[in-house]
Amino acid sequence: MRGLTVFISDLRNCSSKEQEEKRVEKEMAHIRSKFTSDSNMNGYNRKKYVWKILYMYMLGYEVDFGHMEAVNLLSSQKYSEKSVGYAWCALMLREGDELLRLIINSIRVDLISRNDNAVCLALNSICNVGGKEFAETLSNDVLKLLTHNITKTYVRKKAALTALRLFRKSNDTLPAEQWADRILALLDEKNIGVLTSVTSLVLGVLAVDSAGWEAAAPKAARTLTRLVLNKDYSNDYLYYGIPTPWLQIKLLKVLQHFPPPEEHALKLRVSEVLQRIVSGTEVTKNVNKNNATHAVLFEAINLSIHLGQSSETLPQCINLLGRFISIREANIRYLGLDTMARLSQEQPHTLDDLKKHQSTILFSLKDPDISIRRRALDLVYAMCDTATVKETVSELLNYLDNADDHIKEELVLKIAILSERFASDNSWYVDVVLQLVRSAGDQVADEVWYRIVQIVTNQGEDLQRYAAQGVWTILNAEVLPHKNLVKVAGYVLGEFGHTIAESPGSSPSEQITLLHKHFRNADPDVRALLLNTYVKIAHTYAEVAQMVSEVMQQHSAAMDQEVQQRAAEYISLSAPSLASIKGTVLEMMPHFTERESIVSKALASKSKGDDPEAPTRRVEPRAEAAHAEAAPPPPPPSRQETPDLLGGLADEPAAPAPPPGGGGGAGSAADLLGGLDLGGGGGAAPPPAAPSSGADDLLGLMGGGGGGAAPSGGGGGDLLDALGGGAPAAPAGGAAAGGGPSPQWLALCMRNDGVLFEDATLQIGVKMEFNGHQGRMALFFGNKGQFPLQQLATVLSPCPQLAIQVSPLPSTLQPRQQLSQNFLIECNAPFGDGPQVKVSFMGGSGPAQIVARLPLNPSKFFAPLVTDGGDFFRRWKLFEGKELQKIFKLKTAPLAEPEVERVCAGGMKMAVLRGVDPNTANYVVAGWMAVKGGAPQSDTASVLMRLEVNAAAGMCRASVRASDAGLATAVAQIVQSHLAAP
């Protein structure tokens, strides 16, 4: 094909990439025009062009045409053309390509043709691209080819491998009952090439399911005998003097898929073969020969491991392995260790024999090659038992000091597991783990120290004392202990410090002093734990209470949230009123429930990650036997509960009585702790804006829920009744919240002080002060009645745009007295409606609550925006589409300027702009809202309003534009309520 050669040489002569690209573009265009214009192109030209396309494709150019031509070539009669088609198919198509549907039929035609070359091409292409669809359509033809008598050997070989590919794509193409006999019959084949291919197929099938293929075992054994013992093969198949090592390995693998043979003859045959392989192997100089012989040998060893006790060669194998692991050649050493680990798991009775090589194995731990070290570690781990554990662990601990970081973590886990599982006494275990934490702190996973804490907690006082003594000694000795060591020490001393408190030199105060020495350098999580320890010690020994409370005070403003919270909680907990709760909270930890060891779990997940074959998988069941148990990491007792506790405290600063809406289950402090989730939830539940009509039911429902969940609560029922009775007593506040804005509230929109709420018992006054985005507000509660108001409390409805800080409020309000509560407010974002306040108290007639809207309307954060018409309308346009209009009837028409001035400038702190609207009856008002972090007078902060007055009708249209829709609504509403006729 001259055109093709010229084209290729052209491309090769190109001096630059650009030149080559140009040439390729030109050629592609040429081919495209040929393919389009010449509808009946002859085969020669078509072949030539497809070759060119392929060549360009191989150079990396994108080709997206010519597929039809290639498919046509595929079905051509001439071999030269057909082969181009198949070459194209192999290069351009991938499994799952749409185009494969087009060619599946042509492939089938070739597959069943009489031309062997075509058949081979078809088989090759199926092997390349065959997918599920191919498997369904073509596997019958392929299998027919495979099993048919007249098929030539080279076709049969290909057919066997093609069948394997199709089987892997779709497992149901080879049902055992239909095909097993016919395919296994091929194992009697004399031709070794065919035999190798068919064995691959059988092996592939066995890997999925061996049922129905049992006849394979004797045939494999027979063939092995033929090859190994009878030396019946042609010399072509000798590889470095070994007859077809690949076939041997495959056959040995086939045998491993079945249980050890029962039949005597077969057994004999297999053991003879194994004997020959195992004894007839020696190490030679030639690398290739060595590789081949050892490959066969290790497979044979694998088989004898599989056969187990029934195999006579097993002791021989163990000897061989022992020799291998001391050999210089790293690969063989690796294989030896790996196989030994396998042996020790699958045939535990060989352990004694293996132990003879213990020293060699331990020596391998120091091998320069990390993969060998890992294997050795696995093996040591697998071989360890009660008798050898002390020796092994001490060896491993020695090794730990020199081991590198890659292996250390695994090593630590394994030591921890071994020492736990086979420990004869727990104090030894404690020693081992403490040493681990001390010498390899970084690598000690959390699970390891959780575990020792669990074990120590669950054991008797002897061990606890021992452990406390141990950590005390170690902590004393270390200058810069690892954080895990401090954690263990902190925990153990906190729980069991009392066991050593009497001994000289380790008094509670000294314990705290020692721990506190490391506090400064510790991470926040360690600090948090240490605070816990301190408070526990201080609880038992009053003499250190002062010291501890100083520390707590110091850290109640710590940077870290967790530390700060704990410190604050522990301070609150020491209030005399909470003494009973404190006792429960700081009680000694109860025993942990027994579960599977988390440490072994950690190892399992780790080894699953890096090596699915790791020997740990089998020993798992044994792991639980020893002392398996475990809870999740021991949470310091008050960590989870206290936030809720604090929530309760904030509501009722000095009243340990049950929160009003909460559970009645606060009879005992323990219940309080246990059920605090419930209590907290209940307390937060009453929505302040609950419509008054539904309040009765709602409260009843809530009370019912609380009572149901905590039936033991003594006062629960009474409390509920009381609540039920009290609910109707608060209609006024409810109405204020449910309906429109109250007149008091409206008045407060214009002023900064006044009365927010007033009835026969209670008067609430307000005083406010605003500056930029910040403000202060004080609520004054005055008791007008004859009886003291108990349990006075306020709750604000959430308003995310405002940050509000509330000062505490005394809970009791004596008659004729006034209490005040201060609020610091920061505006973070524009908002519409301000928060509501719920005031609850126990009055003379039972519990009552008042809900009122706080006069924190957005205009409190406004400032006047004095600007000209141009700027106003620019800002106005910016908020296109964010407009809110209200049309209302005016109180006085026409709208007088002083009135607008009063409402907008005086009350809402906006600027009335004159001369912006040519119509003097209309008004233009502008302001901007001060928001935390916002730029003053910025475009986005502005609030713009136009009041258009129709004097004749006495109507007014107020249009408000602002960045936030809620904000605009709120402003419009205020204006309307002040200007509109009632």
Place this chain on the structure above:
Amino acid sequence: MISNVLLINQKGEVVISRIYREGASQKTIDTFRNQVIASKEAGRLPVKVLDHTAFMFIKHGNMYAVAVSSGNAQAALAFQFLHELIKVLKSYFGDFTEESVRNNFILIYELLDEVLDYGYPQNTSDDVLKMYITQEGNRKAMQDRAGGASSGVTIQATGAISWRKEGIKYRKNELFIDVVENCNLLMSSKGTILRNDVSGCIMVKCYLSGQPECKFGLNDKLLLDNEAKAKKSNLRRPGSGIDIDDVSFHQCVKLGKFDMDRTISFVPPDGEFQLMSYRITENVNLPFRVLPVVKELGRTRLEINIKVKSMFTFKLFATNVVIKIPCPKNTAIANVSAASGKCKYEPEHGGIIWKLRRFPGDTEYFMSGEVEMMQSVSEKVWSRPPITMDFQVPMFAASGLHVRFLKVFEKSNYQTIKWVRYITKAGQYQHRI
């Protein structure tokens, strides 16, 4: 800092290598040769970083000039230097080819010693270099240099006017000014202008005797307004000048003066140089308008009708007008016809190329065509790349800039002959379809 300068031929063999400082190892250089130049990679990227060493190269003919730097060198400086170096070499032996490099390698080493010192570029002005690095008569030059000439060289290289030597004499004092402008345009398919600017430069060829001082005047808007104000007259209406942006000058221009009153005055170097370059973004006179209609008829057919109109006056004409109309990748057959000029589908350029030798002003030309495409497997939508245009319009300045005056002051007060030419070329002249 440039640590190495290499001249490499097309096969990737190093012809000249001059090492100025520690840096790239020979191995890295070999890797560069093999990976970049021998493998046809060159031309893709002007900078290649191998093993922390940056190779900055330009291709000239079949030679590569490479600046190697292992530090964080200024790439723009390195490229400018390479261009200057080639200019110097060309002025010494006419052309820059492998053969000329091989024939003059001693001289080249000598030049390389001079233009770069410890990796820092020095004087690359060929006039000055020719004063003391001479092609012929090495010995004589040596003797001269030993005597008075060497002090002359020092003064020359460090003096106030290092770019012009003393005692130049011409019989005919001539001055040529070329205003060369590149017009860039990007127009949307609907005919709105998306981007339009002109980047131009003023080239001066100077054959003047002595030490002439020149003053140069453009229709710079700022200058004109200043003058008008100074005269307090309304003779010139404001806005007749043009806004010039991004001006940069040859080192001979006195910048202090320009800053003060925007007059351009300078003592020119001898020979050809670029006096200034500038950019203009407003009120650009477009030389051509393209009105394309490209319709996709179904998946496999495309109908193209293009009208091109010249917008300049009929007295002028454009030359070498090339219009490239891109076609889809899977174009099979393209039938195109144009009333004038040659029009042909050229796949290596990825589209239809329409060439017009001569395009008179104020004229319209048409071209129409039909493209047939081939069905392809990958259903990619054609990205419709823009039509690009290339042209040259002599005596036309797209920016509207014109030279108002050029005055030469010299002690001897000779007569000078001045020539001014304008030419507008296409930069990126694109029209979306």
